[in-house]
Amino acid sequence: MDVGVVGRAVRSGVLDITVYDLRSFTNDVHRTVDDAPYGGGPGMVLKAEPFMKALSHIKSERGVPESVVLLSPQGRQFSQAVVERMSGFKHIVLLCGRYEGVDERVRTNLATEELSIGDYVVSGGELPACVVVDAIARQIPGVVGDADSVVGDSFVRHLLDYPHYTRPESLGVHGVPEVLLSGDHGEIRRWRKRQALKRTLERRPDLVEKLDVNSLDEEEKVILKELRSGIR
Numbered sequence: 001m002d003v004g005v006v007g008r009a010v011r012s013g014v015l016d017i018t019v020y021d022l023r024s025f026t027n028d029v030h031r032t033v034d035d036a037p038y039g040g041g042p043g044m045v046l047k048a049e050p051f052m053k054a055l056s057h058i059k060s061e062r063g064v065p066e067s068v069v070l071l072s073p074q075g076r077q078f079s080q081a082v083v084e085r086m087s088g089f090k091h092i093v094l095l096c097g098r099y100e101g102v103d104e105r106v107r108t109n110l111a112t113e114e115l116s117i118g119d120y121v122v123s124g125g126e127l128p129a130c131v132v133v134d135a136i137a138r139q140i141p142g143v144v145g146d147a148d149s150v151v152g153d154s155f156v157r158h159l160l161d162y163p164h165y166t167r168p169e170s171l172g173v174h175g176v177p178e179v180l181l182s183g184d185h186g187e188i189r190r191w192r193k194r195q196a197l198k199r200t201l202e203r204r205p206d207l208v209e210k211l212d213v214n215s216l217d218e219e220e221k222v223i224l225k226e227l228r229s230g231i232r
């Protein structure tokens, strides 16, 4: 939370992150947050009450959040569309699990949505929460130095980004595409559009399916048609 894009957002005051320790919302001397699962079986389950108390505390301190997200591999897949929706929210609470997971009643009674960062399991919700925070922070105006770089990011328009090159020009066998050195801005723009569309067609045909052709500009529409009919 101190470094990079997120750190900059925090320092500039547009993003405010508070981390709460579930153990502060317990009453026993051991500050117990977990217990064995009803019905038996391996591992421990995070108890519902510390989450309930934590959320009440947050609500009394900062009001009702617009979204209470339970991070879970069983949730809806986190995506750029979700990022865009959430970046309009002023107050989001992220609930992180551990061990075998959390008491199901956290999901049913407290969470307003459940998000997964992908079809794999990590040991706790903290890293997934950082992924969510970072992706949302990028969308806050002024956080990423150059707003154009966010607009061009992969997925923002259901298109992958075009390839990037920087110095040096020669790196053994791999050169920099001539057009990028040509200084011809029209050609460079068209090349980048073609590359973005070509990669998306080749690597992520599923994204092309979702693509709204009307979101493409005239040049892109022509390029897409050419690519589809096999003209390089």
Ligand code: SAH
Binding pocket: 070, 071, 072, 073, 074, 095, 096, 097, 098, 099, 100, 101, 102, 115, 116, 117, 118, 119, 120, 121, 122, 123, 124, 125, 126, 128
């Ligand atoms: N037994 C659980 C996984 C527990 S992993 C199950 O199979 O569903 C422990 C915690 O890590 C989870 O409660 C969740 O908060 C977090 N977590 C693990 N993988 C995640 C993922 N892909 N996306 C979001 N959170 C995840």
